[in-house]
Amino acid sequence: MRGRRESRSDASNGHYLDLTRIGAPSFRRAIKRELATLGYRAKPFARFWASLSSGDTGMIPLNLIVMADLSRVAEGFARVPREVWRSCVRRRNTLLVAFLRGRTDVRWADAIDDILRASAGRLRICSARNPLSAHLKQHLAEVLDSNDPEALVDVRFSEAERSVWLEFADGLKRVLSWPTLSVALELEKRRPALRPETMHIGDHPETLELLDVRGRPFQIDSAAIRALLDTKFAKNVYAASEAATATLGDRLRARREAAGLTQTQIAARSGLTQEMISNLERGKHQPRFETLERYAKGLGLSVAALLDTESGAKYRNA
Numbered sequence: 001m002r003g004r005r006e007s008r009s010d011a012s013n014g015h016y017l018d019l020t021r022i023g024a025p026s027f028r029r030a031i032k033r034e035l036a037t038l039g040y041r042a043k044p045f046a047r048f049w050a051s052l053s054s055g056d057t058g059m060i061p062l063n064l065i066v067m068a069d070l071s072r073v074a075e076g077f078a079r080v081p082r083e084v085w086r087s088c089v090r091r092r093n094t095l096l097v098a099f100l101r102g103r104t105d106v107r108w109a110d111a112i113d114d115i116l117r118a119s120a121g122r123l124r125i126c127s128a129r130n131p132l133s134a135h136l137k138q139h140l141a142e143v144l145d146s147n148d149p150e151a152l153v154d155v156r157f158s159e160a161e162r163s164v165w166l167e168f169a170d171g172l173k174r175v176l177s178w179p180t181l182s183v184a185l186e187l188e189k190r191r192p193a194l195r196p197e198t199m200h201i202g203d204h205p206e207t208l209e210l211l212d213v214r215g216r217p218f219q220i221d222s223a224a225i226r227a228l229l230d231t232k233f234a235k236n237v238y239a240a241s242e243a244a245t246a247t248l249g250d251r252l253r254a255r256r257e258a259a260g261l262t263q264t265q266i267a268a269r270s271g272l273t274q275e276m277i278s279n280l281e282r283g284k285h286q287p288r289f290e291t292l293e294r295y296a297k298g299l300g301l302s303v304a305a306l307l308d309t310e311s312g313a314k315y316r317n318a
Contacts, residue, residue: 016044018065020048070108086119086120120205120290172230181225216273
């Protein structure tokens with residue numbers, strides 16, 4: 001979910017940018033020109049790939065945007081342990097932009113799905129066709145406006161204080177008591193009961209996951225938590241997303257019912273929880289591509305077939 005963005009100039013103040021894996025100097029200069037035209041003042045950071053290779057990812061700044069040729073991204077991805085990659089992208093809220101600029105990049109296209117999954121959806125694929133200026137400007141504007149304030153970079157539970165420490169991608173840090181969070185999101189009514197000491201960031205940085213007393217996973221959309229801490233965010237995000245999620249939920253439910261399947265059957269086939277499926281179909285959760293992919297798997301469909309072709313492309317690139 002996304003709320004209203006700050007102005008581009010203001011939003012760029014906290015951004016860092018790594019262009020070291022873009023091979024052509026002329027293309028790097030073109031990106032910098034378009035950044036200036038768009039009013040972004042991203043700070044250079046040239047140690048992303050070296051930090052990944054060494055495993056010292058703590059020095060990577062939050063909200064780093066890494067732009068590189070697809071072939072160079074794929075080569076770097078192949079050399080880094082998956083857990084290091086996933087942890088870095090999730091906890092540092094890194095956004096990756098891979099450019100398809102030539103035959104070498106095209107040859108690595110088969111690696112896109114693996115990188116996308118390991119990157120929790122924070123990968124954009126852009127073609128660098130001519131005329132470059134208009135195309136690049138469109139992509140840069142979309143990419144640099146895409147950092148979600150509800151993305152989590154750290155979550156910790158204190159058993160002694162029964163409180164949750166939260167850090168979001170835009171730097172917001174807050175402590176919430178577990179009873180307060182539980183009541184606000186009606187978690188105390190859920191049975192079997194949840195175990196707050198098991199909470200951690202989910203496969204996607206906009207999901208908080210914890211286990212119930214039977215060991216089953218339960219997911220909480222981080223936007224719901226952020227909304228408790230930021231009333232302006234709450235108003236903007238729910239107004240913007242309510243209609244879209246309801247429409248998508250109706251479409252998913254219609255697909256499932258047409259297939260003659262129950263939510264429980266889809267859960268067993270997809271690996272999603274029945275609660276998550278219910279939330280999706282009632283428009284209570286805006287899914288990421290990976291969630292739609294698993295729902296589609298439960299129906300024996302591709303995402304493009306689950307939705308229409310245009311919507312499938314939207315979620316793959318979202």
